Each structure stands twice: as C-alpha cells, then as structure tokens.
C-alpha cells in the first residue's frame with residue numbers, strides 16, 4: 591500500500607520560507623495547529639456530502655491521496671487549487687472529503703481554504719463561523735491565525751470566507767496573494783484551495799498561477815468535453831501546473847475521461863455514493 595510522506599518532503603523543501611520573517615517562522619514551525627488557531631472539538635459536516643471511509647468511494651479518495659503524494663515527491667506541491675469548468679461540478683465536496691482523508695496521516699498538517707468568492711461553500715459544509723475571513727487576511731486586516739479553525743477530531747484547519755460577491759481584483763493583487771499563499775505553505779504540508787469555475791471567473795487562473803498546482807474537477811455525464819478542454823487551455827496558458835482531473839459522480843457505465851499526458855492523471859474516478 592502506498593505511503594504518504596508529503597509531510598517530510600515538503601518540510602525539507604520549505605525549510606527557508608521566503609515570505610516569513612525569522613521571528614515569525616520560529617513561532618510557527620513546530621507549534622501544534624491546535625495552539626496556532628481557534629480549535630473546536632469537531633467540524634459538523636453536511637452529512638449528505640460526506641463520503642464514508644469504508645466504501646468504494648472512500649477507497650477512491652485514498653487512491654487520490656496516494657497520487658497526490660506521488661506527484662508531490664518530485665516537486666513539492668505546497669498548495670493545490672481545485673477548480674472546474676462550470677459551477678456545481680463537486681469542487682467543495684471533493685476538497686473537504688480529500689482533506690479528511692489526507693488528515694488521517696498522523697504527521698500531516700492539512701489546510702482547506704475557501705477562495706470561491708462568488709459561491710463560498712466551505713463554512714456551510716463544515717459549519718464553521720470564523721471571526722475573520724480569508725478576504726480579511728488578503729486585505730491585511732487579519733492574520734491567518736485569526737481566520738483558521740482547527741478541529742481536534744478531523745485534524746485539519748478550515749479557512750472560510752465571511753463576505754462574498756465582492757470585487758476580488760484588489761484582494762487577489764499579486765503581492766498580497768503571494769504573501770498569503772507563502773505563509774500557508776510554510777505552515778502546512780498541503781493546502782487545498784477551493785475556487786470558482788474557470789469559465790465564469792478569473793480567480794482560479796490567478797490563484798492557480800501562484801499555487802503549486804491545479805486540479806480540475808469534472809462532473810461526469812454533465813459537463814461538455816469542449817468546456818473541459820477550454821478550461822484546461824485557460825489554465826495552461828496562465829502557466830498553471832495542471833496536475834490532472836478528478837471525474838466526479840461517474841456512473842460505472844461511462845468511460846473514464848483522460849485529458850492529460852500519461853504521467854499527469856488521477857487514475858480513478860470519483861463517485862459520491864458507492
């Protein structure tokens with residue numbers, strides 16, 4: 591069975607994070623997540639979107655985890671943006687369930703960040719009401735520590751949004767975005783960023799170009815092939831490192847969709863209900 595050792599690989603890769611001062615780095619490195627962030631006993635997940643671990647779908651999430659660990663070995667992923675070509679393809683569902691699976695590894699420090707400024711879904715899914723939103727961190731009005739919520743049972747941190755529908759042009763200006771992604775990558779082994787769809791907003795492309803990699807979530811049997819290919823082209827033109835696609839809700843009779851080159855795919859599809 592594949593082992594997950596992103597934590598070690600990335601700790602080495604990030605021993606000198608550029609965006610943190612030496613003092614801040616000393617405060618953050620080695621401090622348990624529970625002490626850095628506001629902690630709750632557990633997230634109250636929306637049960638209708640939760641994947642049960644001991645099912646076929648749970649097994650497929652473990653395959654996805656192993657693939658990410660494998661891809662991270664060569665390059666140190668740091669952060670992955672999850673997007674789709676259209677709305678409602680399952681990004682938020684995939685991000686939260688994958689985070690739960692990744693956080694099962696005892697040493698792993700995992701974060702989930704809601705950067706879907708148009709249709710934020712993370713706070714609802716996890717029942718989190720942060721004092722500050724990630725938009726406050728990007729504007730410099732709050733720190734990551736004020737925004738993140740850690741669950742002792744689930745063992746990962748959620749960064750939610752408080753407001754939405756705002757113009758994100760200034761928030762995603764390159765300096766502040768680079769600073770926040772740099773800080774997140776320094777604090778965590780892997781940061782999963784939930785965003786909006788590529789075909790309706792520019793945010794995934796902007797975020798994807800700054801993050802370590804991008805994954806495209808595709809709703810099987812619903813999204814047109816042309817839409818997926820167009821989204822792929824947009825991401826690649828912006829210089830994003832496109833890791834692969836997650837085929838969500840794939841009925842077993844549908845063929846798998848291979849978009850990327852041989853070494854850049856997730857070899858299994860995802861179905862919410864086994």
Ligand SMILES: Nc1ncnc2c1ncn2[C@@H]1O[C@H](COP(=O)(O)OP(=O)(O)OP(=O)(O)O)[C@@H](O)[C@H]1O
Pocket residue numbers: 638639674676677678679680681682683684706709711786787838839840860861862863
């Ligand atoms: N594999 C699946 N099987 C069945 N239902 C699913 C599956 N994945 C997601 N859903 C449902 O589809 C809906 C949209 O899912 P989700 O919110 O995760 O998508 P999204 O891409 O984040 O949407 P948005 O673009 O609005 O942010 C939800 O009601 C969710 O419960």
Ligand SMILES: [Mg+2]
Pocket residue numbers: 681682683706709710711784
């Ligand atoms: Mg969503």
